[in-house]
Amino acid sequence: MSDVKVGFVGTGGMANAHISQVETIEEATIVAFCDIEEERAKVAADRYGGQYYTDARRLIDETEVDAIYFCLPPFAHTDIERLAAESGRHIFVEKPVSMTVDHGLSVLEAVNKNSVISGVGYQGRYQNAEIALRDYLKDKAIGMVVSHRWGGIAGGADHWWRVMEKSGGMLHEQATHQVDMIRYLAGEITEVYKLSAMKINTDQPNHTIPDAEVVSLKFASGAVGQITTTCALTGGGGSMRTDFMLEDHQIVQLGWGNFEIQPENVDTVEISTDPQLGIDQAFIQAIQTNNQSLIKSSYADGLQSALVSICANQSAEEGKPVAVPQVVS
Structure with a gap:
């Protein structure tokens, strides 16, 4: 497939770590940012390119995006991840993915029903x-x-x-x-x-x-x-x-x-020194190859921990x- 078009909902804190990694992946292009603080979203868009929004629903509805990162505080995980999955967008959600059982299960249902690739930030x-x-x-x-x-x-x-x-x-x-x-x-x-x-x-x-x-x-x-x-x-x-x-x-x-x-000296374990596929590289590659198994923590796995x-x-x-x-x- 062509490059994975990526959007970010939330542009502070952990989002910056993911943005800086995704920017380096040749198969990914960042196309949109959303934050409730408009200036922060605009700064990100000015630096990396793409549109900026203060309403995540507009990002989903108006942007040609394949995957969306949700880098939000726990209380801000509302129905937006579910809506993204229902629209067929692949989702990466920062931990913890939910504050309630019912919310988490509703997102998981949408992920499973729409066969989207999902990842959670357990590095x-x-x-x-x-x-x-x-x-x-x-x-x-x-x-x-x-x-x-x-x-x-x-x-x-x-x-x-x-x-x-x-x-x-x-x-x-x-x-x-x-x-x-x-x-x-x-x-x-x-x-x-x-x-x-x-x-x-x-x-x-x-x-x-x-x-x-x-x-x-x-x-x-x-x-x-x-x-x-x-x-x-x-x-x-x-x-x-x-x-x-x-x-x-x-x-x-x-x-x-x-x-x-x-x-x-009772037992030894050999630890590989080979570089592993990073968490963001794994997410993008999983989308490119339609291979969820490349991701070590799916939404279901992340929800289980939550x-x-x-x-x-x-x-x-x-x-x-x-x-x-x-x-x-």
Whole structure:
């Protein structure tokens, strides 16, 4: 096929990372930008070429575009992705893809019904270390997974990230990367139970998200797990790690793009140094070749990761474990 014509809904934050990558792909041409801040959309159009809009529906209706990136805050994922899929446009959605079960399922239905290529922004799946670790773990029994993501507060006092109704909290908006990687390496999470607290960030204005979250996980395999988050480390000292307790009394400690196996010298894993197809290159190539399998996280996969934290938040509100709907076959 000819070059893939690409539009962007949302031109700040993560959008710029994707725009800069898509611009370098010979088989792709950026033709349109949309942002609720007109000046930001205009600046992008002036720099990269194409039309600019403040209404995403106009971009869909008026632009000859094959694929659309949706680089939006969690609360801004409304019906626009569904409308794009219903129009036959391929969609790439930044994580987390939804704030509610019903919304996510409506988009997934449109994706499946219209046979569009879909991708979600879980970049960790495209890294050599994580790919090698997935292959290493595929035939091993995993007994427990323990993960944490501890950091500070994103943005200033008026930033949407601080508001629970807009971001879904640290677990949903940031630790979704850990949730997704746990699923990628250890299999599906079927039940969650979350406890949360707000004891430290009480001095922060416009702050309604928990500053501490502890989530128990139950896996389809029978394994158990836990993930903890905090956004209270505003002065620094944040960290992230995921540990997998394995058969043969081993533990794998995963950081970001690296891992260690303990005890030392018990086992080794060869990690390829060959460059992998990047997340944006994979999306464009999948469209060109009509090959969804090139993408390591489809919309269904991204929704499955979002459902873990959506159900965890529901669990905290209801004070009981919540079963996670399964949408990935």
